[in-house]
Amino acid sequence: MIRQLHQQLVEGKITAEALALEYLSRIEKNDKEIGAYLTLLEKEGILERARQVDTKIARGEEIDLLEGIPGAIKDNILVEGVRATAGSKILENYTAPHDATVVTRLKEAGAVFLGKTNMDEFAMGSSTENSAYQVTKNPRDITRVPGGSSGGSAAAVASGMAVWSLGSDTGGSIRQPAAFCGIVGLKPTYGRVSRSGLMAMASSLDQIGTFTESVEDAAILLSRIAGEDPMDNTAAPTLTNKSFEDELIGDIKGVRIGIPEEYMSDSIDPSIREALQAAKKNLESLGAVLVPVSLPHTKMALAVYYVLMPAEVSSNIARLDGIRFGVTHTDTDGQKSGDSLLDTYLKNREHGLGKEVKRRVMLGTYALSSGYYDAYYGKADRVRALIRQDFEEVFKTVDVLFTPTTPEVAFPVGEKTTDPLTMYLSDIYTVTANLAGVPALSLPIGDKDGLPIGGQFLSKWFDEEGLLRVAHALEQKQEEIKKAK
Ligand code: GLN
DSSP: OHHHHHHHHHTTSSOHHHHHHHHHHHHHHHHHHHOOEEEEOOHHHHHHHHHHHHHHHHTTOOOOTTTTOEEEEETTBOOTTSBOOTTOGGGTTOBOSSOOHHHHHHHHHTOEEEEEEOOSGGGOOSSSTTOSSOOOOBTTBTTBOOOSSSHHHHHHHHTTSOSEEEEEESSSTTHHHHHHHTSEEEEOOTTTBOOTTBOOSSTTTOEEEEEESSHHHHHHHHHHHBSOBTTBTTOOOOOOOSOGGGGOOSOOTTOEEEEEGGGOOTTSOHHHHHHHHHHHHHHHHTTOEEEEEOOGGGGGHHHHHHHHHHHHHHHHHTTOSSSSSSOOOOOTTSOOSOSSHHHHHHHHHHHHSOHHHHHHHHHHHHHHSTTTTIIIIIHHHHHHHHHHHHHHHHTTTOSEEEEESOSSOOOBTTSSTTOHHHHHHTTTTTHHHHHHTOOEEEEEEEEETTEEEEEEEEESTTOHHHHHHHHHHHHHHHHHHHHHO
16 A cells, blocks of 8 residues: 555655545544544644655655655654643643654654544553543444554554554554454564653553554554664664565465464354464465464463553553643632642542543552562563463474454444453453564454454564564465455
8 A cells, every 4th residue: 555655656646745635534524433533733734744745756856655655643652742642631731742753753754644543541441442532433333443442543544544553552452453443453572663752551561563454564664663762772773774565575485383272262253263264274375384382371361461561550650640741630619739739649630530540550559569569460470471481482483373363353332341351351362462572463364244353473572574474475365365256
C-alpha cells in the first residue's frame, strides 16, 4: 500500500495534498460511526506538510517511501503542541510539550499526521471500552469491539481512515486489536524502538509498534522508527544499514517454524483452529519445516503478567496527581483544591481516573507492599525469568514460532465490561512476548463469518528480519490463493 501510494506520488498521479484531503474526508464521513479518533490535527497544518512534499516532488527531489503518507498516532504518544489524553479524563487538557522520538523520526521521514487515536485509559484494557471519551467500534462489525488497548489505531487503518498508525503494546495491545480488525500488527523486540515520549504503563514491557494493511508497510515503518536514542537507555542501536523492507525476499525454504503445544488449548474457537491449520499447510507448501515445540511455563504467563504489570503501573501512575499534569478537580463550590494536599490528591484521582486504572493501582500497590513484595512481585519476577528461558531454549532449535493471536474473534461491545477476569483472558497468547521481550506480529489468516482471525509469529530477540520475512511469505501465498479463487 505505502509503496503503491509512493509510486503514484512520484509519478504525479496524485498529490500529497489530495491524499491528505481524501483521508480527512473519509474521517469526516466515517468516524462518527467508528470513533477511532480523539483529536484531529489542525487541517491547515496537515495540508501545509503535504504541500511541502508536493513541492519537493515538483522540484524533482527524491522523496522517502513514507513521505506524504498520512497516518495516525495513539493518544499516549506525544506529538508536540497536540492534546495527549491517553484516554484519561485526568489529562483532558494536557498538551504535549515535545515530540516522542518515534514522532520526530516520522517527521524527519516526511510522514503526514492526521490525528490521535482512541485507546483504553493509559493502555489498560483489551477492548477500548475503558476510554474516558468514547467506545471505538470494530469496522468489520460495529456491534463488536476493535480490541484494545490500541483500538482506535487499529480501527483507523482497518476502515481506511489512515494508511498506517502507531500503537503501544505492553501485553498485546497492538497484536490483539490487529487480529480483531483484520490488519497487520507488529510489536518489535523490547528495546528496538525508543519509548521516549510514550506515556509509561509498565516500563519493562511497553514497546511502540505499528498497524498497517500489509507486512511490507510494517517493515517500512519499523525501519524509520527503530534505533538507539539518548533519551531511552533501553533503545538499542540497529547494527545493519539495511532496511527491513529489503529483507522480504519471499523465500522461506528450510526455515524452522515451531508450533508450541501450549497455545492450542481446547478453549480456542474451532474456526481459529481451522484457520491455523490452513496457514500451517501454506507455510509447509512454501518449504518451511514445522516443528512441534513446548514452552512449559506458558500456563503461568497471564498470572505473572497480571502481577508485574500492575506493580509497574502503580509506580508509573503515581505521577498523575492532577497537580503536575492535567486536570485539578473543581468542587461544586468552585474551590479548586482540597482541604489538604492529601485531600487534593484524593479528589483529583477519584474524579480523574477510571475504574480499571484504580483497580490496577490497588493491585500493584498491594503486590509491592512490605511483607508481600517477595511473595508476589519477587515470585512473579522469578517465573518471568523461566518464561524467558523457555524462549531461549526453543530458539536453539527453531527460527520462529507460530500461534493464534487470540483464543476468540472480536466480541460484542459490552460483553466483558462487567467481568475483568474474562477480559484479562483475551491476552493469554500475547503477554508472553512482552514478558520475554521478543518481537511478535499478528497477520490476518482467515475469518469466522466475516470476523477476522489473526495468526501470531514470534521470533528471536532483534530478529525482526526473520519475523517479517516469514509473515510476508505467508501473506503473499494467501493473496495468491485468494486471487486464484
Ligand atoms: N490488554 C492488556 C492489558 O489490559 C494489554 C494492554 C497493553 O498491551 N497495553 O493489560
